Amino acid sequence: MRKLLALGLIIPLAACGYGRQVQNDEYYDDSRRARVQGRLTGSDGILLLGTDRSSPQAAQDGGALGVNAYLWRATLDTLSFLPLTSADPFGGVIITDWYSPPSTPGERFRATAYILGRQLRSDGVRVTVFRQEQRGGNWVDAPVAQSTNTDLENQVLARARELRSQTASR
Amino acid sequence: MRKILLATTAVVATAVLGIADASAQQAPTVRVGGYFRFNYAFTDQDQGRTAASGQTFDAAGRRGANLGKSDFTSDAEIHVIVEGKAANGISYGTTIEVQVDQNRQATAGTATKTSMDTDEMYVWVSSPTAGQLRFGDEDGVVLGAMANGFITNFGTGGVDGDAWDNVVGGNYRPAYIAGGYLNDSTKVIYTSPQFFGFDFGASFGFNDAEGEDSGCETFGVNCDRADSYSYGVAGARRKNEVQAALRYRGSFAGVGLAATAGYIGSGATKNTDGASADGLAVGVFGLQATAYGATVGANYAIGRSNAGLTVLNQGIDDRNLNNLFVGASYTMQALTVGANANWQTSAGNVNNPAARKDQIWSVGANYALAPGLALVAEYTQGTTKEGGQDRGQGIGNKTEVNVFIAGIRMAF
Numbered sequence: 001m002r003k004l005l006a007l008g009l010i011i012p013l014a015a016c017g018y019g020r021q022v023q024n025d026e027y028y029d030d031s032r033r034a035r036v037q038g039r040l041t042g043s044d045g046i047l048l049l050g051t052d053r054s055s056p057q058a059a060q061d062g063g064a065l066g067v068n069a070y071l072w073r074a075t076l077d078t079l080s081f082l083p084l085t086s087a088d089p090f091g092g093v094i095i096t097d098w099y100s101p102p103s104t105p106g107e108r109f110r111a112t113a114y115i116l117g118r119q120l121r122s123d124g125v126r127v128t129v130f131r132q133e134q135r136g137g138n139w140v141d142a143p144v145a146q147s148t149n150t151d152l153e154n155q156v157l158a159r160a161r162e163l164r165s166q167t168a169s170r
Numbered sequence: 171m172r173k174i175l176l177a178t179t180a181v182v183a184t185a186v187l188g189i190a191d192a193s194a195q196q197a198p199t200v201r202v203g204g205y206f207r208f209n210y211a212f213t214d215q216d217q218g219r220t221a222a223s224g225q226t227f228d229a230a231g232r233r234g235a236n237l238g239k240s241d242f243t244s245d246a247e248i249h250v251i252v253e254g255k256a257a258n259g260i261s262y263g264t265t266i267e268v269q270v271d272q273n274r275q276a277t278a279g280t281a282t283k284t285s286m287d288t289d290e291m292y293v294w295v296s297s298p299t300a301g302q303l304r305f306g307d308e309d310g311v312v313l314g315a316m317a318n319g320f321i322t323n324f325g326t327g328g329v330d331g332d333a334w335d336n337v338v339g340g341n342y343r344p345a346y347i348a349g350g351y352l353n354d355s356t357k358v359i360y361t362s363p364q365f366f367g368f369d370f371g372a373s374f375g376f377n378d379a380e381g382e383d384s385g386c387e388t389f390g391v392n393c394d395r396a397d398s399y400s401y402g403v404a405g406a407r408r409k410n411e412v413q414a415a416l417r418y419r420g421s422f423a424g425v426g427l428a429a430t431a432g433y434i435g436s437g438a439t440k441n442t443d444g445a446s447a448d449g450l451a452v453g454v455f456g457l458q459a460t461a462y463g464a465t466v467g468a469n470y471a472i473g474r475s476n477a478g479l480t481v482l483n484q485g486i487d488d489r490n491l492n493n494l495f496v497g498a499s500y501t502m503q504a505l506t507v508g509a510n511a512n513w514q515t516s517a518g519n520v521n522n523p524a525a526r527k528d529q530i531w532s533v534g535a536n537y538a539l540a541p542g543l544a545l546v547a548e549y550t551q552g553t554t555k556e557g558g559q560d561r562g563q564g565i566g567n568k569t570e571v572n573v574f575i576a577g578i579r580m581a582f
Contacts, residue, residue: 019363021298024263027315027361030350031267031289033205033247035327036581037506038541043201045251046582050199117195 067092067115071125074159075113078152079127082111092116098132106134107142111152120160127152198254198263205247209326209546209577211336212239216569218339218562237338245335246270247289261296288381290354304359307380309350310413311371312432315361317349318417318456319430319469321497324508325534325548326575329495333532333550333573341562342569344528344552345478346512347454347471347493352434352479354380355411356394367420378408378436398440403520406447406481408436415454426460434473438481445484450475452491463502469495477516477526485520492516504538524557524567534575543580549573 039045043052066089075094076087082096092115100108114126129148132139217237246269253263267289272282292306308314326332330348337343357375379385379394386393396407415432436449451474458467475491476482482491492515499508511531518526534548554561555568562569 019299019301019365021261021296022302022361022364022369024294028309028317028320028349030309030314030317030348031205031247031249032207032245032579033203033249033581035323036205036542036544036579037323037536037538038543038581039203040540040542040580040582042541045201045203045249048200048202050197050254052199 066090066118068118068120068124068160070120070160070163071115071156073163074156075115075125075127077159078156079111079113082109108132108134108139113156120164122157125153125156125160127156195257196255198252201251201253203249203251203582205245205249205579205581207245207326207332207577207579209243209245209332209575211241211243211332212574213237213241213336213571214239214573215337215339215342215571216562216565218341218565241336243332243336244270245332248286259298262294264291264293266291292359299363301360301362304361307354307356308359309352309354310357310373310375310411310434311359311361311415312413312430312434312454313347313349313351314373315359316369316371316415316417316430316432317469318428319458319467319497320349320456320495321458321465321467321499321508321510322348323465323501324499324506324536325532325546326577326579328497328508328510328532328534328548328550329512329530330510331532331534331548331550332575332577333548333552333571336573336575337571339562341554341565342571344512344530344554344571345514345516345526346495346528346530347469347479347514348495348512352411353378355408356380357411364419368416368418370414370416372412372414374413375411376409378411396439398442400443401439401441401447401483402444403483403485404480406438406441406483408450408481409439411436411450424461428456428458430454430456432456434479436481447481447483448474448488449481450479452479464498464500466498467496469493475516476520477514477518477528482517483520485517486523487517487520489517489525505535506537507533507535509533518556519559522556522559524559526554526556526559528552528554542582544578546575546577546579548575550575 072089072092079094079096082099085095085097087094094113096111098108098110109129109131111127111129116124116126127149129144129152131142131144133142248268250266251263255261268286269289270284271287271289272285288307290308292304292308294302294304296302320330322328322330329346334343355375355378357373359371359373361371362369377394384394390396391399391405412435413432415430417428417430419428432454434450434452434454438447438449440446452471453473454469454471456467456469458465471491471493473490474482474488482488493512495510495512497508497510499506509532514528516526530550530552532548532550534546536544536546538544550573553568553570557567559567561567
């Protein structure tokens, strides 16, 4: 019964997300290989298949951020004309504040961007633009052409490709 | 606002579910890692009657064999490591370790001293919120995943280092307890996420056998599922091994602390020709602290067991095992120096009233020439004493071994 009670306490803790995932390198390893400090190859073993995510280069691909670093940087660059409200590099969410272009003070825009993963993919970013118009002293919602969102996403992807190529050429 | 709420919800969901990535899927990676070491070893060990130093003939009048002291030795491991992450945040992987391990006696007709065999091999599945499950050949949680207090990061490991690979004869190798000391019997392991510095785990294996499948073709002692057979003062095996451990890790004023409390329990195979052995019931407690390049630690084990965590046959009494491992190391840039020692008392021969006492101490150093490439030097001394018990072919009730090692090792 005590075991059940203990389990009953632990499961809600886990379910509520209080726990931190323990990584494999936090467990004791009794192999002789584990006793040697560092690796001749720089990373843990020779990569035969897949993408290296343990090197500094891999970190640029998203290892340190939680989402793809090129998409993240490119999105910030692309939306830099808008004032930033919040940016979560781990969740991959960027939210801007309202902004009125000086040329059209009667309308304002804001945008949210979601970066959807660690990989640099064409469907890895989603941008949504909101628009309001001033009517009778009040701001009211106004439609935005779907192409606006797509154009901004394309702009982000182009910038990401540019950043990626700059890094590769170093 | 709706979008903001949506975004907020996404962030909260990310935090609550513990999935750091908005879309965490990672294609599997396959890596090959390796280890090789070359040692010069000077081994000065007591030798029994048939191999006593300076003795020409054994008790039967045959010419004895004497051992020299110097040798070059080599060892290698190859690890295949597969890791990946599914879109739902579940991580998974498998590790297969192959090693050169027939270091003492090849099995005639099946293996040679240069044969390779499997060491640990397991598959694992890990959830950010529910913990990790491992299935396969591996140490349990107490002397494996959550082991603590065993300071072995200098030389070749000191008490738990390469010294014993050079010592001939089981009676001449003192017993001790360190991480990985129990064999990698096939088992299931659970380890939890970390809560407020604590994580816990448990493991279970039906028997003490490792490797592929049943282990035998005819019914006998060597079968993995051996349940009852005739044995004397030795020969019993663990059954239904259970391990449980609770670990804490934290930092106080720049000092990293780690502590583990664990329990190893098991049954034993039944004796069809006399009293059966008792299973293990051992508590294990480890503590270590790290600061400013120095690490100190200790591990204490006490409970129902014979020397070196072997099951205790019923004899004249039920003497428990006591084992204390202590160690310290200090790292200055590329150089690490350290020392460790182990004291163990146990029943030894259960029909002998005198206790068995094993003692080992070691000092050593390693110097990193490059990441993954190091020079090592180490001196280890071990003794075993048991009053009234011949430790080996007329050697008397005490054996002593001294091993000096200088070598180079690398890992990739």
